[in-house]
Amino acid sequence: MATILVPKEEERPSELVGRSVSRVEGRLKVTGEAHYAADYDVDSLVYAVVIQSTIASGRIIKIDMKEAERAPGVLGFLTHQNAPKLNTPIRDFMKESVMDEKFLPLQDDVIRYAGQDVALVVADTFENASAAASHVKVTYEEKKPIVEFNDGMAQAYKPESFMGFRPAQIKRGDMTLSNGIKLERTYTTPVEHHNPMEPSSWVASWNGNSLTIYNSTQWVRGNRSVLSQVFGIPVDKIRVISYFTGGGFGSKGFDSVHEIVAALAARHFLRPIKLSLSRQQLFTSTTHRPATIQNLSLSATRDGRLTAIKHDTISQITFSGDFFEPCGGVSAELYACPNVEISHTVVPFNTAGTGAMRAPGEATGSFALESALDELSYELKIDPVELRMMNYANENPEDGNPWSSKYLDECYGLGSTQFGWTRRNPEPRSMKQGRHFLGWGMATAMYPGIRSPAAAKVRILPDGRALVTSATHDIGTGTYTILTQIAAETLGLPIEKVKVEMGDSSMPFAPVSGGSATAASVGTAVKESALAALNKTMLLAAGDTKSPLYGVRPEDMIAEEGGILSERSSDSFVEIIRRNKLPFIEAEATAAPGEEQEKFSFMSFGSVFAGVMVDSELGEVRVSRVVGVYDVGKVINPKTARSQLIGGIVMGIGMALMEHTVYERVHGRAITTNLADYTVPVNADINKIDVEFIDKPDPHISSLGARGVGEIGITGVAGAVANAVYHATGKRVRDLPITPDKLL
């Protein structure tokens, strides 16, 4: 037996968590070898195209397919008149069963929004299917649609809760005790569409009563559950696969009606079907961020202490969905204020289902709250950072719980220094460069630290490598990489010896990849299953007379360099598996949050500082610089986390300056259904963005100490940009996006 060299602490590969590791799937992505749903080819594949309603409210009178049926290559059509009947799934997030819409496709003649699937054509080629679709003539009985708040106020109502998660109406303290100066303002935000680069796509094939579906999704297990109920077949007969998802931002979280249409058509025509939505159809028939009107009133003493916050949100909802924008949450929890009243009123529109788009509620609510605080800072002549520090919440003001960890003060401090904030003259229009007004603004970023139950399986292989599986997803979030780091560190293996597989509904349970919860939820499950596999291995060694570790207690062993070490001896995974004649050593573990959830409030925080240049003649705003400093607990991979935060900031700049889906009022159709009319930031729109982390572990969220980073990046950005625009121009724009017409 060779001398055992226990590596020095600093040389151990045990510090993989926290290291900037390049994406492990990077090579696949830069060579075109990463396969997304529409990349899959199946034997005898045919193509489907959906035909969508051109009215937003009413009923189908007639579908004329005479010409379309004669078109070349057509295999057939599905409409509500010939589609098989489907079972209605339950609507229960906890049971993994939520659809974007509350109706099933092709089951009746009711039109709920413009862009609803009214028919589907299947043909031998994509070209033939598209041509045939253009010949379908649908006659409707049209009712006046509601696509604006003004038209729908008669049907407004106040929901009790937001999706059953948290109360929609909150009162604390006594609003009559508000004193000092009072500021009342109205802020509005438009409909926004996620627009991931990958259009939602499906390749569905049936083998007898078994369905395999390649899906661009954020929730393979949720899809499996809904499909199982809709088609009345057991979950083990359904396999939903999504190894790579080309962005989601919330739009691929729940089950889409089109997914059901694709599976239905494949079964009806007994052929594998490929269905991809066009970019235009993403605007008409996928979820989107609901429009809001937010009436916000702040009361504060002359020295800057908030005495009351009233945040009344009117959110768009739809006739066929139940998701609204919960803007008031930020006002209830971000600042210490004794008297708070939060309300949400919803108005149903005839549009496709409203849904979660990156930081639903926080992105929009913080635009209003952070703009209002900036307005207050001018009323009181107090620096905006100082005003926020004066109202710093040392505990969660809503539930009274201590924060699991909070370093927002450090975020303000570091952000302020990095940006050079103290050099700011608060006077609007005080900085000019050529024909541009310059302005600086700041805001607070925040997003809850969410964790849910998740499972993973870790298998140590006979060649000493390890395989990790979990039904989670990498939607660009770095999941493959961070799970590899976590498993490798726990097992004492180098990164190259660990392979992570995900995106298959037959793998151990994982929640929807949303709510910035994957790192804390699935990351912890991977750690615990790796520990369980390791423990099994240690027990095998300890009980094996032929092992150098025979008789050593597992608590005196550590995993290192492909095996197990004690103070005096070592054994390798390869040898342990070989001697025990095992195919592998495997453990599956479920990790779930516990009583800490009742004791602490979990929240990520940040500060965002933005510099803008406003063209005094054209009203064009350019964001010249952003500094964001974030307290997100332990950062598992600074490289990928930084990218996600930059991405959130970029989307926040889009929200602040560009993004707006416009509907016409007569027929209720979206009219900005392409990337030239609905503009998103391009490379030339983005300048310098600096992201810094506080990087101190959250001691309570889980043993990893990490809260997620997917959503907080977009929060605070629209507020910081709007505040910078005011500083530059003296014009307060309270209606997003801040387009040139609002500044001229």
Added chain:
Amino acid sequence: MTDATIKLQVNGEEYIVEADTRTTLLDALREHIHLTGTKKGCDQGQCGACTVLVDGRRINSCLTFAVMNQGKQILTIEGLAKEETLDPVQSAFIDHDGFQCGYCTPGQIMSAYALLRENPNPTESEIREFMSGNICRCGAYPNIVAAIEEVVKSRQKMTKVIAR
């Protein structure tokens, strides 16, 4: 409609495709030749996910029919690496984390590869402008710019070494 026998030269190999004359170059690559690295993001020339090089020039492959590209040299993302060796642009994208979901990445890389032939020494603002036909909704732009700058810098160093 009308089927045609279309001869395409892709990544140095000849492919013979029996396809509808309405088939775009993008769909011919993806659905007929099964080179799915080139992505469909909008199918109307607005996003750049389908960028390929035709006779050395970058184009949106969704805006041209396959039949119009016979006899031309088409280069896709699959043809960029030499055996196991990645092109420096590909390596730089990995090193600088120039992507997240990866869907726009083949188009970004083809565009960056072409940009460096069009303008071997671009400034930072030229890179931003020349790369603005390729949308990245994950917002990896600063990292994409850093990746391209690194390739420019390492080429300049190489040139200096050779000059010596």
